[in-house]
Structure formats: structure tokens, C-alpha cells
Amino acid sequence: xxxxxYNTLTRKKELFEPIEPxxxxxxxxxxxxxxxxxxxxxxSAIVFDVIRRYLEYKGYKVIHVMNFTDVxxxxxxxxxxxxxxxxxxxGRYIEKFLQxxxxxxxxxxxVMPRVSGTIDEIIAMIQELxxxxxxxxxxxxxxxRVRRDKDYGKLSRRKLDESLRGExxxxxxxLKEDPLxxxxxxxxxxxxxxxxxxxxxxxxxxxxxECSAMVxxxxxxxxxxHGGGNDLIFPHHENEIAQxxxxxxxxxxxxxxxxxxxxxxxxxxxxxxxxxxxxxxxxAQHDADVFRLLVxxxxxxxxLVYDEQVVPQAEKALQRLLSALRPSHGQLTEGPEAEALLExxxxxxKRFEEAMDDDFNTAAALGHIFDLVKAxxxxxxxxxxxxxxxxxxxxxxxxxxxxxxxLQPKEAQQSDAAPFIDLLVEVRSALRKARQWELADMIRDRxxxxxxxxxxxxxxxxxxxxx
RNA sequence: GGCGACGUAGCCAAGUGGUUAAGGCAGAGGUCUGCAAAACCUCCAUCGCGGGUUCGAAUCCCGCCGUCGCCUCCA
Numbered sequence: 001x002x003x004x005x006y007n008t009l010t011r012k013k014e015l016f017e018p019i020e021p022x023x024x025x026x027x028x029x030x031x032x033x034x035x036x037x038x039x040x041x042x043x044s045a046i047v048f049d050v051i052r053r054y055l056e057y058k059g060y061k062v063i064h065v066m067n068f069t070d071v072x073x074x075x076x077x078x079x080x081x082x083x084x085x086x087x088x089x090x091g092r093y094i095e096k097f098l099q100x101x102x103x104x105x106x107x108x109x110x111v112m113p114r115v116s117g118t119i120d121e122i123i124a125m126i127q128e129l130x131x132x133x134x135x136x137x138x139x140x141x142x143x144x145r146v147r148r149d150k151d152y153g154k155l156s157r158r159k160l161d162e163s164l165r166g167e168x169x170x171x172x173x174x175l176k177e178d179p180l181x182x183x184x185x186x187x188x189x190x191x192x193x194x195x196x197x198x199x200x201x202x203x204x205x206x207x208x209x210e211c212s213a214m215v216x217x218x219x220x221x222x223x224x225x226h227g228g229g230n231d232l233i234f235p236h237h238e239n240e241i242a243q244x245x246x247x248x249x250x251x252x253x254x255x256x257x258x259x260x261x262x263x264x265x266x267x268x269x270x271x272x273x274x275x276x277x278x279x280x281x282x283x284a285q286h287d288a289d290v291f292r293l294l295v296x297x298x299x300x301x302x303x304l305v306y307d308e309q310v311v312p313q314a315e316k317a318l319q320r321l322l323s324a325l326r327p328s329h330g331q332l333t334e335g336p337e338a339e340a341l342l343e344x345x346x347x348x349x350k351r352f353e354e355a356m357d358d359d360f361n362t363a364a365a366l367g368h369i370f371d372l373v374k375a376x377x378x379x380x381x382x383x384x385x386x387x388x389x390x391x392x393x394x395x396x397x398x399x400x401x402x403x404x405x406x407l408q409p410k411e412a413q414q415s416d417a418a419p420f421i422d423l424l425v426e427v428r429s430a431l432r433k434a435r436q437w438e439l440a441d442m443i444r445d446r447x448x449x450x451x452x453x454x455x456x457x458x459x460x461x462x463x464x465x466x467x
Numbered sequence: 468g469g470c471g472a473c474g475u476a477g478c479c480a481a482g483u484g485g486u487u488a489a490g491g492c493a494g495a496g497g498u499c500u501g502c503a504a505a506a507c508c509u510c511c512a513u514c515g516c517g518g519g520u521u522c523g524a525a526u527c528c529c530g531c532c533g534u535c536g537c538c539u540c541c542a
Contacts, residue, residue, distance in 0.1 A: 043542070263536095363491095454504075
């Protein structure tokens with residue numbers, strides 16, 4: 001089935017066809033590492049993780065590159081304030097970010113370049129831009145000549161003279177030929193700033209050039225997918241296009257994909273607004289699957305509502321998915337019930353793919369997964385077990401796996417209290433046999449107060465930790 | 468001020484021209500159960516407001532109201 005993706009560049013859904021058949025080259029803008037990552041970063045990482053997983057599910061080989069911005073004003077400032085070495089500071093946050101991505105079950109990108117490891121390529125690119133007349137040097141700084149780039153603004157659909165006037169990067173205004181121009185290279189101002197030797201003296205790269213250089217270095221002049229948060233459309237991605245396309249005389253990316261922002265109490269979550277929930281804070285309270293369900297529950301291009309109400313809802317939705325993975329003790333392996341289950345699994349898979357093929361419509365895809373959950377539970381109630389039941393559960397695991405869900409039930413055993421709870425359950429079972437309902441109920445109620453949920457089934461009593 | 472997005476049940480959220488408007492959460496009733504829990508069954512919206520186009524619109528067009536994003540660092 002054909003995959004369609006929404007391309008920010010054309011503002012349309014387009015048929016997805018990679019430049020090289022069978023291979024997808026994807027570059028996603030990563031974080032600037034100077035503070036704890038928040039769930040907005042997590043959302044973006046998860047969105048593109050799912051896109052990657054689905055492309056791989058469809059049989060593509062995906063080369064996924066994500067950068068770390070480890071040279072930047074904010075890092076330098078923070079290092080100064082706290083008396084640290086900027087590279088050590090950045091390195092620590094990179095390490096932490098990687099651990100958080102692992103915790104969120106985000107597959108590691110194929111390559112994760114850093115600015116500090118791409119300086120030669122950046123300098124080379126700037127030299128080419130100067131040679132072609134797209135850039136100029138002033139007192140050790142190099143700027144991009146925006147007006148020289150005839151189709152500047154095509155991604156964000158801005159016209160140069162209307163809304164861009166004067167409101168550009170504040171760096172070194174007085175040195176620029178035109179206030180619209182932006183920095184490719186910044187001269188070192190004080191000795192404690194990280195700096196590299198260059199044809200223009202000691203200095204460091206501007207923000208946008210790193211991505212242009214990294215894309216070319218690791219993926220070539222033109223890639224299939226370029227992604228990031230929609231707050232990067234302007235100026236970051238616009239400037240990347242200007243640099244790369246002026247330099248390489250080739251389109252930078254065939255498809256531009258952008259995710260929406262996490263909204264916290266009706267506002268965009270961001271470091272500068274200070275209204276953030278960090279990834280660590282979230283994961284201290286909830287399973288990673290809960291956050292993935294939150295993200296998958298709405299379309300990636302739309303803003304994601306996050307509040308105290310929506311989290312427990314996702315929590316319950318996860319419980320429901322888990323309910324379908326409970327074993328069946330039924331014996332039925334053929335007949336209308338077993339066939340209905342297998343048909344439901346086939347249908348769920350087909351509809352899941354149709355939904356995902358439509359610009360990664362994970363919300364619709366999830367809906368079809370829940371239909372399968374119901375079918376599995378119904379079949380279990382009807383006594384279906386064995387191979388058909390296992391097959392349906394395998395389909396469920398396969399599809400949820402494409403969404404990056406782990407669906408690991410909380411291990412009841414891995415608690416020091418487990419043997420004692422087992423003992424209480426055993427005693428209670430004896431009481432129930434003796435029809436001592438009051439005592440049996442008391443044990444159940446008191447355990448519930450302690451966060452242990454008991455469930456009596458035909459095959460005995462099971463227990464699990466609440467949440 | 469410029470550009471753009473969105474407004475679907477109590478909450479989250481698919482659907483963007485035509486069968487009964489997905490799914491999850493919450494709620495109501497029921498089956499099962501010693502009672503529960505879980506699961507299962509049933510019920511629960513005419514799509515911000517006002518016009519228009521059309522045989523037919525939540526879905527297209529116009530206006531209004533409201534919310535949000537970008538235009539400065541930002542996933």
C-alpha cells in the first residue's frame with residue numbers, strides 16, 4: 001500500500017517515494033544540550049521514532065541521523081554561571097538524554113553527530129558559500145546574504161520585506177550588510193568561549209550551519225525526510241535550506257515533516273516559558289508506555305494537550321491494552337469463535353496499515369488496535385485458546401511494537417513483599433473455601449489500601465501492584 | 468501588525484462531500500462473581516456561531532467569535 005506524508009514544503013499530502021528505492025535517509029533536529037530535556041523533546045523523539053519504525057515495518061532501510069547541538073550561547077552561558085567546562089556540561093546532558101531515550105524505548109539513531117565533531121565540514125561549507133557569493137566575512141564573522149537567495153522563505157512562506165524586516169537574529173547587527181542576514185561563523189569574543197581555528201580567525205559556528213553540514217556529511221546533498229518540531233520551521237529550517245541549497249545546488253530534503261508542540265495548560269511547553277515537565281519527572285511517576293499512548297493518541301502535527309486529566313486516561317488505556325495480553329486457559333482452537341478472532345486480527349492489521357499509510361495517523365491506528373483488544377478478550381471469554389489465540393496476541397504485539405509500546409506488565413514478583421503477599425493470598429483462598437467471606441474480603445480490602453489488587457478468577461487468585 | 472493552525476460527546480481524539488460520526492477515559496444499566504475486580508453486552512454527540520454552494524456538508528466557500536503557534540532561543 002502506498003504511504004502518503006504531509007510535506008510542510010508543499011503543504012500537501014504527497015506519495016512517499018524515497019530517492020533511492022528501499023532506503024530512507026532521514027535527518028531530525030535534536031536538542032541543544034544545556035538543561036534537562038522535557039516531554040516536548042520526548043514527543044518529538046517519539047514521533048520520529050514511530051515514523052522510523054513504521055518505515056522499517058514497511059521494509060525500508062532507514063538511515064536516521066540526529067544531531068546534538070553542543071556548541072551554543074546557552075551552553076556557554078550556563079557553563080560560565082556554574083563554573084564548568086562547556087563540553088563537559090554538554091556531554092553530561094547528552095549522556096542523560098540518551099538514557100532517557102532508552103527509557104522511552106526510542107531507537108537510537110544510526111548516527112548522532114555533534115557540532116564539536118563537525119567543525120571541519122562546517123568550515124568547508126562556509127568557504128564554499130563565500131566563494132559562491134552567498135556569504136561574506138566581517139571582522140572574523142561570516143554572514144549569509146539572505147537577499148542573494150532568490151527563493152528564501154519558501155518553507156515558512158514568508159516574504160522578505162513584509163514580516164521579516166528588522167526582527168532577525170540580534171547577533172552583531174551593526175556588522176551585517178542587511179539586518180536579514182544571519183551568522184554562519186561567530187568570532188570569539190572572550191577567551192573562555194570555545195573556539196576553533198578558521199580562515200577567519202578563532203571562532204565558532206552559527207546555529208543553523210551545523211545541520212546543513214551534518215546532513216551533507218552523513219547523508220549527502222539531498223535527503224528524503226527532514227524533521228523536527230514545528231517551531232523550527234522558521235528560522236532554523238528556512239536557513240538550513242538557504243545554506244544547503246545555495247551551496248550544493250540541490251534540494252536539501254524531499255519531504256519536510258514537523259510535529260506539533262506539547263501544550264501545558266493551554267500554552268506551548270518550553271524552556272523559556274518555564275512551564276515544563278521534564279522527562280525524568282514524568283518517568284518517575286509513569287510508565288514510558290503511558291507517554292507514548294498520549295503521543296500516539298492524537299495526530300503528530302497537532303498540538304498535544306497535556307494536563308492532570310489526560311495522564312490518568314492514558315494510564316487506563318494502557319491497562320486495557322495489557323488486558324488483552326492475559327493468557328487464555330480455553331481449549332477452543334477452531335470453530336466460529338476462533339475464526340472470528342483470526343479475522344479480527346487480519347482486519348486490525350490491515351486497518352492499522354491503512355491508517356499509518358495516511359500520514360502516520362497513529363490515533364486511528366490505535367483505534368483499530370483497541371478493536372483487536374476487544375476481539376481477543378471476547379474470544380478468551382468464549383473459550384478460545386491455543387494457536388489462534390496466540391496468533392492474535394502476536395499480531396497485537398507486532399502492531400503495538402510499531403508504535404514503540406513495550407506492554408510489559410509490572411512484574412509482581414520483583415518485590416521484597418511478594419512472598420508475604422503470596423502467603424496472604426494463600427490464606428485468603430483457604431478462607432474462601434471455608435466460606436469465610438468477611439475475613440477474605442478484609443484481606444482483599446486491606447491489601448487494596450496497600451496498593452495490591454486481588455482478582456479472583458476460575459483459575460485462582462492473581463495479584464498485582466496498583467497503577 | 469504579518470503568516471499559519473485549530474474549534475467534533477463531561478475529558479482526550481479519529482473522521483474532511485453521501486451506509487449506523489472510529490477509538491480511549493468517565494458515566495448509566497446488565498452478564499459473570501459469595502460479594503468484588505477484570506472481561507463481556509447495551510446505552511450515552513449532528514460536529515463553535517451565522518450565511519452560502521450542492522440532490523446531499525462535521526467535511527467546500529464567506530463572515531463572526533474563540534483558542535493556539537511562528538515572526539527572538541526553542542522539539
